[in-house]
Amino acid sequence: MKQLSKDDTGLEYTKKIDDLLKADSRERMFQDYIISPFLQRVLADYEIVPVDIKVSGKAHDYGKYCGEYGSHDKDGKTLRFIETPDLCVAKGWKWINDDGKTDYIATVEIKTPLSDNEFWIAPGYEEGEERKIIFENKVSDMVDFINNHMLSRDNMGYPYEDDDKHCKDIKKQVGIHLRGLNKVIVTDGIRWMFFYKDENGVCHALNPIDLGTRICRRLRKRYKHVRIEWDTEVFDIKGVKIPTDPKNFSRLEIQIQEFCKKNVTQF
Numbered sequence: 001m002k003q004l005s006k007d008d009t010g011l012e013y014t015k016k017i018d019d020l021l022k023a024d025s026r027e028r029m030f031q032d033y034i035i036s037p038f039l040q041r042v043l044a045d046y047e048i049v050p051v052d053i054k055v056s057g058k059a060h061d062y063g064k065y066c067g068e069y070g071s072h073d074k075d076g077k078t079l080r081f082i083e084t085p086d087l088c089v090a091k092g093w094k095w096i097n098d099d100g101k102t103d104y105i106a107t108v109e110i111k112t113p114l115s116d117n118e119f120w121i122a123p124g125y126e127e128g129e130e131r132k133i134i135f136e137n138k139v140s141d142m143v144d145f146i147n148n149h150m151l152s153r154d155n156m157g158y159p160y161e162d163d164d165k166h167c168k169d170i171k172k173q174v175g176i177h178l179r180g181l182n183k184v185i186v187t188d189g190i191r192w193m194f195f196y197k198d199e200n201g202v203c204h205a206l207n208p209i210d211l212g213t214r215i216c217r218r219l220r221k222r223y224k225h226v227r228i229e230w231d232t233e234v235f236d237i238k239g240v241k242i243p244t245d246p247k248n249f250s251r252l253e254i255q256i257q258e259f260c261k262k263n264v265t266q267f
Contacts, residue, residue, distance in 0.1 A: 001019055001020060001023045001024070001033070002016065002033075003032070003033045003034075003037055004016055004033065004034050004037040004038050004041075005037065006037070006040075006041045008041075009244075009245055010211075010232075010244070010245025010246050010249030010250075011232065011243060011244055011245050011246075013034070013038065013245075013246075013249070014211070014212070014228070014230045014232065014246060016033070016034060017030075017034055017113070017189050017190075017228070018227075018228060020033055020034065021112075021113060021114065021225070021228075025112050025113075025114045026112065027086075027110060027111065027112045028052075030110065030112045030113075030188075030189065031050070031052075031086055031087070031110045032050075034189055035086075035087070035108070035110050035187060035189060036048050036050065036087060039087070039089070039108070039256070042253050042256050042257060043089060043256065043257065043260055045091070046089050046090060046091055046105060046260065047089070047090050047091065047092075047093040048087055048088075048089060048108075049087065049088045049089075049090060049093050050086065050087055051065075051066075051084050051085060051086070051087065051088045052084055052085065052086045052087075053084075054082070054084050059095060059096050060095050060096065060097060061097055061098060062082045062084060063080065063082065063180075064097055064102070064104055064180075065085075065088050065090075065104040065107060065180050065181050066082045066083060066084055066085070066107075066177075066180045067082070067083055067175075067176040067177050067178065067179030067180035068080050068081060068082055068083075068176070068179060068180075069081050069082075069083055069176050069179075083173065083176040083177065085107035085108055085109050085173075085177050085184070086108055086109055086110040087107070087108035087110070088104060088106075088107055088108070089104075089105040089106040089107070089108065089185075089260055090102055090103060090104050090105055091103040091105065104181055105181070105183065105260050106181060106183035106184065106185055106259070106260055107177045107180065107181050107183070107184050107185070108184070108185045108186075108187070109170070109173055109174065109177065109184065109185070109186045109187075110186075110187060110188070111170070111186070111187070111188040112188060113188045113189055113190055113214060113225070113228065114225050139193060139205045139207075139208055140205075142170070142171050142174065142195075142205070143195070143203050143204060143205050145171045145175070146171060146174060146175040146178065146195070146203040147202060147203050149175065150171075150172065150174075150175025150176065150178070150179070150203075151175060151178060151179070151197070151201055151202070151203055170186065174186060174195050174203075175203070178195065178196075178197045178203055182196055182197040182198075182264055183195070183196045183197075183259065183260070183264070184196070185256070185259070189211075190210065190211050190212050190213070190214065190228060191208055191209070191210050191211075192208060192209045192210075192211075192252055192255075192256075193205065193206075193208045194206040194208070194255065194259050196259075196264045196267060197264065198264050198265070199264065199265060204267065206255065206259065206267065209248050209251060209252045209255060210231070210248065211230060211231060211246040211248055211249060211252065212228050212229055212230035212231050212246060213228070213229045213231070214227075214228055214229075215227050215228070215229055230246050231246050231247050231248065232244060232245065232246050232247070233245060233246075233247055
């Protein structure tokens with residue numbers, strides 16, 4: 001099990017995801033071994049910083065790039081409830097960040113490909129049957145939810161607070177992150193989604209990019225991950241089939257770069 005390197009191709013990207021899922025499918029491993037080094041290669045001019053573990057104290061102001069989901073007055077002080085993303089894309093990163101010299105570009109929310117039912121659905125399965133599963137939330141539905149429930153002036157708190165103390169629903173997470181920075185990337189390594197907030201505070205999304213499809217098997221009313229079918233190009237050279245990068249891999253790299261470099265008014 002090796003971390004993705006700067007010289008790895010798209011085909012090696014897919015193989016290392018497959019290897020990691022067999023060895024250790026925890027989200028943090030996926031973040032550290034795949035997504036973070038991939039983004040650092042694609043965004044060589046930026047820092048890719050893990051920020052998912054919140055550290056108490058006054059040295060670091062999370063409010064510079066994190067969104068709030070509420071506040072509480074205690075002993076004459078206002079305590080802010082902040083949702084941290086998994087990664088922050090920045091220029092000139094500093095932990096002590098009160099000098100205003102760090103340029104915060106985007107936040108990144110990561111899910112393992114083995115995310116549970118809140119993230120994926122597998123309709124119409126028969127027991128033991130293998131089938132492709134689909135992403136539960138259409139991007140357009142996510143954008144509508146975020147605009148109606150997360151970014152409206154009348155609803156800047158944490159919607160459906162009885163669901164969970166920390167929001168697990170991806171729609172809520174993206175909405176809260178957009179209260180911080182105006183660009184959010186969401187990925188499980190297979191699907192990449194790009195959300196942004198325009199100058200009027202309205203959420204939009206670019207077309208998602210898929211590198212493959214998850215295959216699962218129905219088992220006791222739930223489904224179990226079987227494999228990923230990567231959408232790789234295959235060249236036939238003298239009867240020998242040679243797989244190469246996923247079809248959308250180069251487009252993904254370009255879209256990540258443009259998403260981080262462009263102003264939201266350019267989308």
